[in-house]
Structures are given as C-alpha cells and as structure tokens.
Amino acid sequence: MKSLDLIAFSKGDWEQSFIFFTEEGKMVVENTSPFLSHAAFLAKPFLVALQAHHDAELCVIHGNVMLSEEELLAAGLQLLHPRDYFLAMGEQVEIENKVLRAAHWSVAHRLQRHCSYCGGSLQKLPETTEKKCLQCEKSFFPKLSPAVLVRIERGEEILLARGPQHPPEMYTVLAGFIDLGESAEQTVHREVKEEVGLEVTNLKYFGSQSWPFPDSFMVAFIADYLRGEIKIDPTELEEARWFHRDELPLLPPPSTLSRKLIDDFVRRTK
Ligand SMILES: [Zn+2]
Incomplete structure (x- = not known):
C-alpha cells in the first residue's frame, strides 16, 4: 500500500480541510460535515489513505474505509455520494466551492488512470490538477x-x-x-x-x-x-x-x- 505526502502537511490553516473519498467515489461525512481536521483524520485508523491531492486550502484523500457501513454509522460517520450531499446542503457558498472542487478531483482521480495515447499509467503532479503519463509524458487535466x-x-x-x-x-x-x-x-x-x-x-x-x-x-x-x-x-x-x-x-x-x-x-x- 502506497503511503502519501500527507505527513508533509504542516500548514496551520488546514484545520477542517480534509475530505476523504473511497475508491468508489463516496465521501466520508462526520456530524453532517465532510471536512475532517488533520487530527480527526489521523485519529481514524480505519480510513486508509492511498493518494492525496491538495492545494492551498483543501486536501482530498482517496483511500479505503476498513469498516462496514453499519460500523461507520455506529462511529458517527456516513458514506455519501458528493452529489447527494451537495443537493441536501442548501446554500452555503464557502462549503459549496470546496465540496465541488473535491468532488471533481475525486472523479478525475478515478476516471483518468491511463494515458489515452499509449495506455501507460498516469501520475499526479504535486500542486496542480495535472497528471502525466509515465511512458510518453503526455499531460492530462480533469475533463470539464x-x-x-x-x-x-x-x-x-x-x-x-x-x-x-x-x-x-x-x-x-x-x-x-x-x-x-x-x-x-x-x-x-x-x-x-x-x-x-x-x-x-x-x-x-x-x-x-x-x-x-x-x-x-x-x-x-x-x-x-x-x-x-x-x-x-x-x-x-x-x-x-x-x-x-x-x-x-x-x-x-x-x-x-x-x-x-x-x-x-x-x-x-x-
Ligand atoms: Zn502515454
């Protein structure tokens, strides 16, 4: 299992800014919020991180949840499709933008895995939404x-x-x-x-x-x-x-x- 650059995060302003997606694209929601603090994330060993995308204010983690949905509910957590969360949340502009950005990253992460020119594996570059082919070096960005x-x-x-x-x-x-x-x-x-x-x-x-x-x-x-x-x-x-x-x-x-x-x-x- 590949570890990630999460340990490198030291910015104080990352509080409440971690969003965790399962490999199937569902979002972990705690007490009606999808935002986990760094400490809250680290305190949940059943959330296994495989890859992280981040910018100045948001860290999107992709990984696996090692509990059943029943066990998650018992722990005060839910798994929701980001669309359902967004539709239910009403007008909250600050949250809106972060959830939409995280959801788009999540989609791009799951759908853009291989190069459409040569079939090689794509690797996410740091500090950008760009992915690069490890074989032919073609660039790919999330589809819009x-x-x-x-x-x-x-x-x-x-x-x-x-x-x-x-x-x-x-x-x-x-x-x-x-x-x-x-x-x-x-x-x-x-x-x-x-x-x-x-x-x-x-x-x-x-x-x-x-x-x-x-x-x-x-x-x-x-x-x-x-x-x-x-x-x-x-x-x-x-x-x-x-x-x-x-x-x-x-x-x-x-x-x-x-x-x-x-x-x-x-x-x-x-
Ligand atoms: Zn390629």
Missing part, C-alpha cells in the same frame, strides 16, 4: 464538459420542463451541452429550438456553477420568449409548459444553479 441553462420568460410566466431523469413532478429550466465549435449563446438558441420548438431573444448572462457529477460546468442565461408554440422533443423531455410565478411546481434544490435562476425570476417579477 460545459453546458448551458436557460430561463425563458414570457411576462409573469416561465418555461419549465421535466425529463425522464428528473424526480416525479419536478420541473426545471432547459439545459444542454455545448457542442463542438459553438458559443454558449448559440447553444442556448439551438437547444431551445430542438427541445421545445421555441425561439428566444434578449439573452443575458446570469451566472455559472461547477457541476462535477461527473464533470459538467454550467453557464446560466436569461432569455425572453420570442415566437413559436411548445413542441417537445420526446427523446429529451417528458413535458414542458409555462408556469405563472405564483403557481410553480416542485423545483430543484436551492443549492443548484437552475433553482437560483428560478428564484431570481420570482423575486424580480414580484
């Missing part, structure tokens, strides 16, 4: 897949849709991955046309969010309805319709960018 979200407004109404991947009764804004060669604005126009058959205008930037489940990066826009009748693409959506701001359906959790887009609409039109 950009996507857009768009809130379409028509007076006091907003267009919301639901796809087969959403929980029953939950509606959200339209979303789509940016295609090769496209600008984010072009993606918005194409996706809206493809998914609901509408045309939009007055595109405005709203905000962005990392969504490393496994590797997305969301860019959110606001748009006005221009013309067209709703005609959904059944391969992407189950339903899309206009909702009045006072009669909104079940929405995504508050920590998501799509929910922030919808909440902002309600605030602005009241």
